[in-house]
Amino acid sequence: MARPNDEVEAVLQEYADLVAITGGDAFKARAYEKAARAIGGFPTDISTLDAEGLREIPHVGKSIADKVLEYLSTGRIPALEETRAAIPPGVRELIAVPTLGPRKAMTLYEELGVSSVEQLLDAIHDKKLRDLKGFGPRTEENILHGIDLARKAGGSGGRxxxxxxxxxxxxxxxxxxxxxxxxxxxxxxxxxxxxxxxxxxxxxxxxxxxxxxxxxxxxxxxxxxxxxxxxxxxxxxxxxxxxxxxxxxPPGSWGAGLLYFTGSKAHNIRIRELAVRHGYKLSEYGLFHAKSGRRITSATEEDVYARLGLPWIPPTLREDRGEVAAGLRDELPELVEDGDIRGDLHTHTDLTDGLASLEDMVTAAARRGYSYYAVTDHAPDLYMQRMTDAKILAQRERVRELDGKHRRMRLLHGAELNIGPDGEVDWPGEFLAGFDLCVASVHSHFNQSRAELTRRLVRACENPHVSVIGHPTTRLIGKRPGIDADFDAVFEACARTGTALEINAHPERIDLCDEDILRAKRYGVKFAVNTDAHSTTHLPYMRYGVGTAQRGWLTKDDIINTWPLQRLRRFLSPK
The missing domain is CATH 3.30.460.10 (Beta Polymerase, domain 2)
Incomplete structure (x- = not known):
């Protein structure tokens, strides 16, 4: 079940949101938000810590530590409950809509009396939002998309x-x-x-x-x-x-049952049709002769597939996207596996918004058996990270000192650049030339036009020092939609310039998703499966990136961080 860290993170984040809604001290709201993230990413189970231990977590002071201990012992935080009581329940429901922040939710309640998603939909239909300061037709579109996202990713679907x-x-x-x-x-x-x-x-x-x-x-x-x-x-x-x-x-039905209950429904229908063509009947209990009813096989999935003339099809491919036809032609790809990943190329430390030191992140990566590992803290255009040339150069010196400390793992020093509204990145080319790699990502100005967003990403691909486009669509699952860019044009630019697209493995992102990967692969794009880790506890997220890569039919050759270091360095060199 969820760790105590995760529970407390959710509680503190809610408190931060409620403080913001009520017009409270912005600094206080930000402090609780930082503490929530720090606790969520802290590797030790916080239920084992006393007040002094809690205060050693970054951004956790005495007041927050006391509230955490109170919650762990009683399951309640009176200050949170008092703040909850001061806010209409409907406003809290509105906050759950992606793209609709706390202040806008409170404005809707105070100005229009909107206190539910259904009332919000009615208000948009009647065009009432357009009379409010800070709202307009584009805001309406974003909110409608956010409501749809919330319903698909947990609002009513419970996912x-x-x-x-x-x-x-x-x-x-x-x-x-x-x-x-x-x-x-x-x-x-x-x-x-x-x-x-x-x-x-x-x-x-x-x-x-x-x-x-x-x-x-x-x-x-x-x-x-x-x-x-x-x-x-x-x-x-x-x-x-x-x-x-x-x-x-029954043990004798294990293979057929596992196949059946794994799905997908469309895949199961496809292989049942194939069974019928062979004169068989397939169910969760086994593969049977249609006429005699005699069971042919059922003990393992491999046996069932083999009797249908198929190799074993990995579960991540079972979506009826041509995997059965490919299996019949003996053309299924040899999918990338967890053990093929040689390193992580997008990670952060506490120099910017990470929660762990450089040394701790490197040690945790070494424990995973990586051959190489990249540190890519944020560049200065994300002003809240307060990065400077001096800081990044000092980090580079420390990375070089640590390189070789862990046998068999080499360290790469990089940066996550911010792709600005015009496609420019943080540092000039002569400074970027000193990095081993540069990941470039969109972090703001999500509402530019489709043409502007496309041009912005294509220009970043064309920068000779950009090796990887990070979390390309910028989406946060159930919270923020992806940007509206012409990604076919972006995929073509990546293939043309030799720029890899990231499969960001963080569960809140999974960006690119499997469908985008399938499209990009057709252009000949290469990929990097990264965790975007901000804590040592995030490094194991790699498994979700690999699973998504498998769903996109990717092999080792498609993914640059499965390659030996020498081949990777050639790819990362300026284009």
């Missing part, structure tokens, strides 16, 4: 980010695998296919007796409610509101 679902699934699989009689246990569904958001979790067990497993999942400490209880299936709701469906299969 959660992949990392939260993975935490729950892996804990349940570990618990049930230790139950007597378990012959196999795995999560299935969209989580096994590495979708970026998950509706509910499917867990499968292979066993001859189902009773012990149904009892075990109902008795888990984070089971809040048993929704349904049966011999073959039990559904629970966790204390965080996530539904988990457990199915117990």
């Amino acid at each position: 959660i980010l992949i990392d939260a679902a993975m935490d729950v699934a892996e804990q349940i699989v570990a618990e049930l695998s230790g139950t007597a009689g378990c012959e196999g246990c795995a999560y299935a569904g969209s989580l096994r296919r590495m979708r970026e958001t998950i509706g509910d979790i499917d867990v499968l067990v292979a066993a001859t007796r189902s009773g012990p497993f149904m009892e075990a999942i109902a008795a888990l400490p984070y089971t809040a409610e048993v929704i349904a209880h049966g011999e073959k299936k039990t559904s629970i709701r966790t204390t965080k509101g996530l539904q988990v469906d457990l199915r117990v299969l």
Whole structure:
């Protein structure tokens, strides 16, 4: 389940939002927001810390530490509850709409009496927002898009980010695998296919007796409610509101059941059609002769696929995007795997907005067995990071000193540049030439015209010192839509200039997404799978980037940070 760090991060972030809504001290709101991020990214379980230990976390002072201890011991923060009570519930509902900030939500309530999403939709339909200062037709479009995003990514669909679902699934699989009689246990569904958001979790067990497993999942400490209880299936709701469906299969049906419950629905339909053409019938219980009803095979997925004339198809490809036809032609790609990643090329330290020191980030990367690792703190155009030439050069000297400290891992010194409104980046070419690599990203001016945004990204690609375009669409899942650029033109520019596109593995981004990867690959673009880590706890996010790369049909050759260092350096050299 969620770490105490994650719970406290959410509580402090809510408090920061509520302070902003009520017109409170902006410095106070910012302080709580910084503390929330620092606690969320802190590697140690904060429930094990006392007040002194909490105050050692960056941005956590005495007042915030006291509130954290209060929450950990009682589950409440009176100051937060008082602030909640002062704000109409409807306004808090409005804040959840991406693109609609706290102040605009309060303005809508005070000026128009809007206190729900439905009332907001009515107000937009009646064009009432256009009379308000700071609102207009473009604002209406953004809000409508934000409402649609919220409904698709959690508002009404109840979907959660992949990392939260993975935490729950892996804990349940570990618990049930230790139950007597378990012959196999795995999560299935969209989580096994590495979708970026998950509706509910499917867990499968292979066993001859189902009773012990149904009892075990109902008795888990984070089971809040048993929704349904049966011999073959039990559904629970966790204390965080996530539904988990457990199915117990006969061991002899394990392969067919795993295939069936992994999906997708469209993939299953495609292979059932193939089974019919072979005179078979395929279900979650096995592959059967259509006429005699005799079971042919079902023990493993590999066996089922083989009897249909197919190789085993990786779960991340099972979306009916041509994987069955490719399998029949023996043309499935040899997908990139976690172990193929040789290094992370986009990470941050506490020199800018990271939460860990350079030394700690390097040590954590070395523990992952990387061959190389890049530090890419923000450049000066993001003024809130207060970067200077002197600071970045001092960091470069320290990086060079640390290079070689961890055997078999080389360090690269880079920067994440800001792509300005006109496509320019922070430093001139002669200064950029001193970096081992430059990642360039859009961080502001998201509402430029389609032509302006396209030209902006293309110009960054054409900069000879830019090696990677970071989080290309800028989206935050369920919070902020991607920018409206002509990405086919951007993909063409990347292929022409030899600029890699990032697959940002942070679960809140997953940017590029799988569909964009598939489009970009057709142009011959190369990719970099990076974590954009701001903490040592973010480095394991790499698995989500690799899963997304697999969904985009990528191989090792497509991804520059699977390459040996010498080949990577050739790619990173000025174009």
